[in-house]
Amino acid sequence: xxxxxxxxxxxxxxxxxxxxxxxxxxxxxxxxxxxxxxxxxxxxxxxxxxxxxxxxxxxxxxxxxxxxxxxxxxxxxxxxxxxxxxxxxxxxxxxxxxxxxxxxxxxxxxxxxxxxxxxxxxxxxxxxxxxxxxxxxxxxxxxxxxxxxxxxxxxxxxxxxxxxxxxxxxxxxxxxxxxxxxxxxxxxxxxxxxxxxxxxxxxxxxxxxxxxxxxxxxxxxxxxxxxxxxxxxxxxxxxxxxxxxxxxxxxxxxxxxxxxxxxxxxxxxxxxxxxxxxxxxxxxxxxxxxxxxxxxxxxxxxxxxxxxxx
Amino acid sequence: xxxxxxxxxxxxxxxxxxxxxxxxxxxxxxxxxxxxxxxxxxxxxxxxxxxxxxxxxxxxxxxxxxxxxxxxxxxxxxxxxxxxxxxxxxxxxxxxxxxxxxxxxxxxxx
Numbered sequence: 571x572x573x574x575x576x577x578x579x580x581x582x583x584x585x586x587x588x589x590x591x592x593x594x595x596x597x598x599x600x601x602x603x604x605x606x607x608x609x610x611x612x613x614x615x616x617x618x619x620x621x622x623x624x625x626x627x628x629x630x631x632x633x634x635x636x637x638x639x640x641x642x643x644x645x646x647x648x649x650x651x652x653x654x655x656x657x658x659x660x661x662x663x664x665x666x667x668x669x670x671x672x673x674x675x676x677x678x679x680x681x682x683x684x685x686x687x688x689x690x691x692x693x694x695x696x697x698x699x700x701x702x703x704x705x706x707x708x709x710x711x712x713x714x715x716x717x718x719x720x721x722x723x724x725x726x727x728x729x730x731x732x733x734x735x736x737x738x739x740x741x742x743x744x745x746x747x748x749x750x751x752x753x754x755x756x757x758x759x760x761x762x763x764x765x766x767x768x769x770x771x772x773x774x775x776x777x778x779x780x781x782x783x784x785x786x787x788x789x790x791x792x793x794x795x796x797x798x799x800x801x802x803x804x805x806x807x808x809x810x811x812x813x814x815x816x817x818x819x820x821x822x823x824x825x826x827x828x829x830x831x832x833x834x835x836x837x838x839x840x841x842x843x844x845x846x847x848x849x850x851x852x853x854x855x856x857x858x859x860x861x862x863x864x865x866x867x868x869x870x871x872x873x874x875x876x877x878x879x880x
Numbered sequence: 881x882x883x884x885x886x887x888x889x890x891x892x893x894x895x896x897x898x899x900x901x902x903x904x905x906x907x908x909x910x911x912x913x914x915x916x917x918x919x920x921x922x923x924x925x926x927x928x929x930x931x932x933x934x935x936x937x938x939x940x941x942x943x944x945x946x947x948x949x950x951x952x953x954x955x956x957x958x959x960x961x962x963x964x965x966x967x968x969x970x971x972x973x974x975x976x977x978x979x980x981x982x983x984x985x986x987x988x989x990x
Contacts, residue, residue: 604925608933640891642891642913
């Protein structure tokens with residue numbers, strides 16, 4: 571077996587031992603990747619005294635195998651290429667489905683709006699007079715009805731990209747943060763606003779302004795800059811707002827980081843209704859254990875199915 | 881030289897005939913290609929080492945492809961097809977790398 575080391579070894583590393591199972595299989599694999607059969611065959615030939623063949627001549631069997639190899643490569647290539655359009659098709663199919671569903675959603679929401687107006691009309695006709703007026707006022711103040719009026723628009727926008735902060739002051743990044751929008755909305759309420767919308771998203775008592783990653787979500791719907799916070803309220807609202815904390819803070823931030831912040835009067839604003847809130851009803855607890863039933867009965871009146879608030 | 885021509889002929893044949901692979905065999909195709917590549921580079925290296933042997937080449941090609949396919953089949957039956965395919969690719973990949981390195985040393989003396 572000592573010849574094999576001579577025949578086979580390019581790196582001059584001694585080849586260990588015989589051919590039997592080596593516990594260090596991976597080391598062996600890395601050290602000597604050539605199939606040992608070649609060395610054995612060469613050894614046999616040397617023992618029989620045949621010279622190793624030089625040059626590039628190969629036997630017909632090997633040629634057949636090589637042809638087969640080329641065939642295999644070509645088939646594999648064709649196969650991979652054939653699968654490609656299938657994938658692209660699936661993707662474009664999904665894109666088309668998404669677009670179709672979005673269109674359906676838009677249509678349905680338009681229909682829902684129309685139906686809601688119809689319901690409002692019917693309700694007003696049914697209630698008549700003061701009842702309907704009271705309902706309208708309640709809807710306007712809770713954000714469930716469309717409102718029109720004069721007010722202010724606060725416009726916030728990120729600083730243009732690539733612009734360095736104007737000074738080294740530590741006032742935060744040159745982007746509008748969700749907390750900025752929260753502050754603006756809260757101070758507008760504080761200044762007497764009766765209705766507020768951010769980029770056309772009406773705020774109600776249960777609205778949320780949060781961030782998810784880079785995006786700002788108003789009521790779980792993403793809004794993108796520039797952000798326009800429109801508020802309808804009394805004439806003195808603007809003056810009061812200008813003196814509020816968020817206005818002062820944002821002016822300072824705008825000066826230092828380059829993001830834009832402006833407050834202007836606006837006439838005849840129309841703020842859309844907020845989406846109908848999901849009404850949640852309390853359900854009587856269904857308890858299987860007798861002790862739970864005792865507790866329930868002990869607590870007096872169980873909540874009525876229709877009486878629960880949101 | 882003849883071997884290269886034969887390889888080209890095989891490629892052309894494959895493109896010309898354009899056979900459809902039965903879907904049952906499709907998962908084995910990539911593994912078969914890797915196993916075949918291993919046999920080819922082993923053969924080329926043996927050639928450069930002047931210890932090439934026709935029988936060894938043919939047997940190693942066929943057995944490589946069959947064993948690789950068998951392992952993948954077994955893995956599929958056992959529910960670890962992906963992992964076993966990875967294992968096959970790693971082992972054959974190591975061999976391919978080693979043999980290509982040896983070929984490179986032969987050809988460029990570096």
